[in-house]
Amino acid sequence: MTLTDFILRIALALLFGAIIGVERQWRQRMAGLRTNTLVSTGAALFVSLAVMTDDELSPTRIAAQVVSGIGFLGAGVIFRQGATVRGLNTAATLWASAAVGVLAGSGLLVQAAIGTVAVLVANTLLRPIVRVINRQPMEDTEVEMGYRCHLRIRAQDEAAIRELLLKSVEQEPLTFRALSSHDAEDPQHLEVVANLAAEGRHDAAMERIVSTLCREPTVSAIRWEIVDDSERAEISL
Numbered sequence: 001m002t003l004t005d006f007i008l009r010i011a012l013a014l015l016f017g018a019i020i021g022v023e024r025q026w027r028q029r030m031a032g033l034r035t036n037t038l039v040s041t042g043a044a045l046f047v048s049l050a051v052m053t054d055d056e057l058s059p060t061r062i063a064a065q066v067v068s069g070i071g072f073l074g075a076g077v078i079f080r081q082g083a084t085v086r087g088l089n090t091a092a093t094l095w096a097s098a099a100v101g102v103l104a105g106s107g108l109l110v111q112a113a114i115g116t117v118a119v120l121v122a123n124t125l126l127r128p129i130v131r132v133i134n135r136q137p138m139e140d141t142e143v144e145m146g147y148r149c150h151l152r153i154r155a156q157d158e159a160a161i162r163e164l165l166l167k168s169v170e171q172e173p174l175t176f177r178a179l180s181s182h183d184a185e186d187p188q189h190l191e192v193v194a195n196l197a198a199e200g201r202h203d204a205a206m207e208r209i210v211s212t213l214c215r216e217p218t219v220s221a222i223r224w225e226i227v228d229d230s231e232r233a234e235i236s237l
Contacts, residue, residue, distance in 0.1 A: 043101030
């Protein structure tokens, strides 16, 4: 590989990575312009090293190591927010950006350009389709959701509130997983915790239950939350 070829490949890898990164930066994702540009350029540099050395250092072996390394970057941008996992698309974009860099570093410049267009199509043209699909109501059998309701009540009214809670849940598409009471900081009050499950999202049902309970004078505080898989596993043990 001549110096001119090397400069051309690295420059195009940088350009292709920047094109991918601009779309990510525009949407204010964690891995934006600089990250995608660096990933693509770095991948091209590693593969160029293999191309410029003896046959023992195969470009395909270097490419495999690049793919492994991208796993660490991808793991860094994936996080959990409540019941939702975020960052998967950003991690996938980084992975694809590395692939574009590998192609450019290997001298497959046309293929690298095609890969860049494919990544942009996936991140832009497919977005409206995803939104349409997400608007569709999810089937009840798709996923089980866990809910938790916290109540602060007068200790003397515990039996009445538990009975009202049971009746309220029976009228909704929810089932009990656990119901417990424990002393509050104030000895005259109790904390009641109800763990519930539902087939699919039923946030409106939780709101109806809370609305019914909060009208009771004995209830001084009430809130509900979505319970993630790890917490539900602990409840079922």
